[in-house]
Amino acid sequence: MRVDLRFIAEMIEPGTRVLDIGSGDGSLIEHLFRENGCDARGIEIDMAAVTHAVAHGLPVMHGDADNDLSQYPDGAFDYVVLSRTLQAVERPREVLRQMLRIGTRALVSFPNFGHWQVRWRLVMSGRMPMTRTWARPWYETPNIHPCTVLDFCELCAQEGYRVERWLAIDEAGRKSPWRRYLWLANMFGEQALFLLRKA
Amino acid sequence: MDPSPPPHQHASFAEGLTLECGQHLAPIDIAYRTYGSLNAARSNAVLVCHALTGDQYVAEPHPVTGKPGWWESVVGPGRPIDTDRYFVVCSNVLGGCMGSTGPLSPRDNGTPWGPDFPPVTMADMVRAQAMLIDALGIERLFCVIGGSMGGMQVLQWAASFGPRVFAAVPIAAAAHHSAQNIAFNEVSRQAIAADPDFAAGRYWATGTVPARGLAVARMMAHITYLSETALSRKFGRRLRGADAGATMFDDIFEVESYLRHQGSSFVRRFDANSYLTITRAMDWFDLAADHDGDLSRAFAGSRTRFCLVSFSSDWLFPTAQSRVVAQALNRSAANVSFVEIRSDKGHDAFLLEEPDFFTTLAGFLSGCAEHAGIK
Numbered sequence: 297m298r299v300d301l302r303f304i305a306e307m308i309e310p311g312t313r314v315l316d317i318g319s320g321d322g323s324l325i326e327h328l329f330r331e332n333g334c335d336a337r338g339i340e341i342d343m344a345a346v347t348h349a350v351a352h353g354l355p356v357m358h359g360d361a362d363n364d365l366s367q368y369p370d371g372a373f374d375y376v377v378l379s380r381t382l383q384a385v386e387r388p389r390e391v392l393r394q395m396l397r398i399g400t401r402a403l404v405s406f407p408n409f410g411h412w413q414v415r416w417r418l419v420m421s422g423r424m425p426m427t428r429t430w431a432r433p434w435y436e437t438p439n440i441h442p443c444t445v446l447d448f449c450e451l452c453a454q455e456g457y458r459v460e461r462w463l464a465i466d467e468a469g470r471k472s473p474w475r476r477y478l479w480l481a482n483m484f485g486e487q488a489l490f491l492l493r494k495a
Numbered sequence: 496m497d498p499s500p501p502p503h504q505h506a507s508f509a510e511g512l513t514l515e516c517g518q519h520l521a522p523i524d525i526a527y528r529t530y531g532s533l534n535a536a537r538s539n540a541v542l543v544c545h546a547l548t549g550d551q552y553v554a555e556p557h558p559v560t561g562k563p564g565w566w567e568s569v570v571g572p573g574r575p576i577d578t579d580r581y582f583v584v585c586s587n588v589l590g591g592c593m594g595s596t597g598p599l600s601p602r603d604n605g606t607p608w609g610p611d612f613p614p615v616t617m618a619d620m621v622r623a624q625a626m627l628i629d630a631l632g633i634e635r636l637f638c639v640i641g642g643s644m645g646g647m648q649v650l651q652w653a654a655s656f657g658p659r660v661f662a663a664v665p666i667a668a669a670a671h672h673s674a675q676n677i678a679f680n681e682v683s684r685q686a687i688a689a690d691p692d693f694a695a696g697r698y699w700a701t702g703t704v705p706a707r708g709l710a711v712a713r714m715m716a717h718i719t720y721l722s723e724t725a726l727s728r729k730f731g732r733r734l735r736g737a738d739a740g741a742t743m744f745d746d747i748f749e750v751e752s753y754l755r756h757q758g759s760s761f762v763r764r765f766d767a768n769s770y771l772t773i774t775r776a777m778d779w780f781d782l783a784a785d786h787d788g789d790l791s792r793a794f795a796g797s798r799t800r801f802c803l804v805s806f807s808s809d810w811l812f813p814t815a816q817s818r819v820v821a822q823a824l825n826r827s828a829a830n831v832s833f834v835e836i837r838s839d840k841g842h843d844a845f846l847l848e849e850p851d852f853f854t855t856l857a858g859f860l861s862g863c864a865e866h867a868g869i870k
Binding site for chain 2: 364367
């Protein structure tokens, strides 16, 4: 399982109801079901991935974050997870609102556009930065709403979300995560993870 | 229709059933077949619901036509619905003509019901199935599964008997029959009614069957089960034995002779009044209307695990209609899997070899079996 998913799984209480938006091959929901006894379900936009997950006995439906969250009733889940997808949705603020309407808590991970390499490359080359995290050229990247760790914190403050926990990791997750100073995380973290609830 | 049909295995219910229309139908027979064996906990039963012109002969040669069972690629040992693991039940619907009580059945005076057979609904069919399931000593079904009209019955099961259904798989189905679907059914019915041999539905009195009308109904309906791509691939514009003497109106295109064959072979195994009765039941089906227009209320508090399957080239029950059901299930916070299988074979794809469909179905059932504690 991907490193960031392992960190997400660690933040989820056993036996809870979880919706994983962008569940991919379903490895997080499978882990949550088997190891944590969660009622974990997924939404995935890629039909091949949906078929793969359902064929492995996992409850996944075809759908996407922008269009398919509004149908769920209030408080249907204890956690709603959105990993590495916020930067690619059409309306990130609305998606966050929906997540915290249908779930008590939201777990959001996203690639940090404030990482020093991104800053350095833009300044030095004057061109759109390409790093191992931001690996696709501007004309074909799905990432239409990149943000930095500080940007995300500001949005949470604006929307009245309480950050219960956060951490930032490097892409491979080898170093121990940044958890103390936001400015350091914003400089050196390649992926950030936030656990939110309504204040 | 064969004048002397073979006896079909059935259960009889002397007490009968009060139909939604208010009429009491008694006694009733439900013809059925089973495959595999029921485990000691009686927890491994899978009810397969057949489509409009299907019947209970899912996984064995048909006694009338001699053809293989209509879902032999799906139901059997080692198949997606594995009869080494599950106990599979399939019954002929109420109103059908393969042994269950329907328009062919005699009424008190000994003559067939014919056109006087009471209108039955999807809910009536499902209640009759539930009587059979009771008689088999099964409290909770591990899974109810079916395609097309069978999928409508699956949804009706989940709505009417939710706690008795652990998992539900409606395939290529919808929560109501669309205006387009009703329109096609009406053309079929008018074709039957226009046949002079129909004799206002009392064709047994004249010793005939409305073979031409029923065949045309089947030919037209069969087109709706296919896709343009599938028809082009299978037949294109190929001519059948280019006969110089053929006129414009002979069946010179291969697709024509294919449809004629479909029509004529259908007439041998199906009763016209049954066709009218069952198509009407499909037209009347509207699960949302039964719940004040809110489909999600049909599934309120449901603990059933759903797997909705649609096929990309199905224009009779398109993916959009499965999505409506999926969204209603989300509104009731039910457990839903929803897959659209890529296929160019149209609505019929659920009856054909579709490897992605098979792996999806087998995987979903295995996952559910794990949750249900079935070995």
